[in-house]
Amino acid sequence: MNNTTDNKDNDLALYVHWPWCKAKCPYCDFNSKVPTQTPDHAQWADAYVSEMKYFHELVGKRPISSIFFGGGTPSTMAAETVGRIIETASDLWGLQDNVEITIEANPTSVEVAALKDFAKAGVNRVSIGVQSLNDENLKFLGREHSGRDAVHALETAASIFPRFNFDLIYALPGQSVGEWQNELLKAITLGADHMSLYQLSIEPGTAFFKQNVSPADEDSAATMFEITQEIMGANKMPAYEISNHARPGFESRHNMVYWQGGEYVGIGPGAHGRIGLRAARTALHQIADPARWLARVATDGHGTAKTKAIETRQSIEERIMTGLRITNGIGRKGFETDFKQTLESALNPEQLAHLTQLNLIEIDEAGIRATDDGRIKLNAIIERLLE
Numbered sequence: 001m002n003n004t005t006d007n008k009d010n011d012l013a014l015y016v017h018w019p020w021c022k023a024k025c026p027y028c029d030f031n032s033k034v035p036t037q038t039p040d041h042a043q044w045a046d047a048y049v050s051e052m053k054y055f056h057e058l059v060g061k062r063p064i065s066s067i068f069f070g071g072g073t074p075s076t077m078a079a080e081t082v083g084r085i086i087e088t089a090s091d092l093w094g095l096q097d098n099v100e101i102t103i104e105a106n107p108t109s110v111e112v113a114a115l116k117d118f119a120k121a122g123v124n125r126v127s128i129g130v131q132s133l134n135d136e137n138l139k140f141l142g143r144e145h146s147g148r149d150a151v152h153a154l155e156t157a158a159s160i161f162p163r164f165n166f167d168l169i170y171a172l173p174g175q176s177v178g179e180w181q182n183e184l185l186k187a188i189t190l191g192a193d194h195m196s197l198y199q200l201s202i203e204p205g206t207a208f209f210k211q212n213v214s215p216a217d218e219d220s221a222a223t224m225f226e227i228t229q230e231i232m233g234a235n236k237m238p239a240y241e242i243s244n245h246a247r248p249g250f251e252s253r254h255n256m257v258y259w260q261g262g263e264y265v266g267i268g269p270g271a272h273g274r275i276g277l278r279a280a281r282t283a284l285h286q287i288a289d290p291a292r293w294l295a296r297v298a299t300d301g302h303g304t305a306k307t308k309a310i311e312t313r314q315s316i317e318e319r320i321m322t323g324l325r326i327t328n329g330i331g332r333k334g335f336e337t338d339f340k341q342t343l344e345s346a347l348n349p350e351q352l353a354h355l356t357q358l359n360l361i362e363i364d365e366a367g368i369r370a371t372d373d374g375r376i377k378l379n380a381i382i383e384r385l386l387e
């Protein structure tokens with residue numbers, strides 16, 4: 001494959017972080033918490049609107065290409081809050097005609113019942129946290145739903161939204177390659193246009209980390225990854241990023257903004273943003289603690305904890321790290337226009353030659369990308385290219 005993609009300068013994406021969950025999953029290292037009392041939905045809506053006004057002042061009027069409600073479990077937000085955020089984004093920035101508005105949801109019955117209200121509020125894509133179709137695995141992952149609930153949630157999503165994604169986690173301890181293969185083949189029949197397929201990773205600070213849980217051994221995990229690529233490719237949902245598969249044309253616009261070095265504003269506790277492009281790029285981090293974030297927004301109109309100018313070299317490294325995750329890789333033209341230097345000059349020349357010779361990386365006039373073999377070892381490859 002050599003049709004390499006360039007980032008789009010005009011896209012501005014909006015990320016909205018809702019930190020609350022009904023229970024903390026043992027593998028989760030996101031900024032999510034179980035609330036000690038019911039969130040005051042009106043207060044949260046006001047706080048989001050304040051931050052949007054603040055960021056509008058910073059970035060100016062730029063039509064929004066995508067809005068993503070993530071968390072946490074944003075499907076436990078009030079639909080009115082979701083509607084108010086979409087309306088405010090439209091009033092302040094304007095929405096592109098084909099704007100993608102995604103909300104993450106869990107497959108529990110209450111949240112599935114709320115999907116229609118989110119659609120009425122303007123959401124046009126849902127991402128369901130299925131994680132597994134196997135009840136035993138769901139129990140191990142600390143999830144509150146069953147495989148049957150997941151199938152029902154996906155059927156409901158299909159009847160309401162033109163586009164939907166769901167997530168699965170594989171390479172669980174003791175999971176065999178055959179078990180994963182069967183689960184994946186069943187998952188494909190559920191009609192999503194996009195599937196995010198993640199290997200279990202044990203992150204510091206999580207309950208699994210404290211319990212010394214280990215994912216499937218490296219060899220099995222690598223075989224499961226290869227089988228995943230084969231099955232998804234054969235079913236016309238190839239990977240367009242390491243863990244993300246879509247029917248052509250159904251790739252997540254929001255994620256592509258992250259991976260292609262685009263601009264995004266992040267509102268809500270712990271949200272990150274990147275505004276400005278190339279050498280003028282700035283990283284923003286909102287206060288992570290929900291109560292402190294709310295209090296700061298109430299006094300200052302925004303809860304930004306840290307604003308940091310990103311130096312050009314760091315910006316280049318970010319582009320390499322995220323761009324090589326995409327199957328199409330990094331476009332030469334876009335990269336060289338943005339950074340006023342050749343792709344080759346940004347990379348370690350010996351490692352580039354070596355990795356190309358090993359057929360782990362391809363570099364040509366269109367740009368640079370990892371090969372099928374390279375994608376399995378991507379972290380190590382990126383580290384070497386940036387030495």
Ligand code: SF4
Nearest residue numbers: 021024025028032072
């Ligand atoms: S529902 Fe999602 S965000 Fe919440 S604890 Fe579980 S994995 Fe984390």
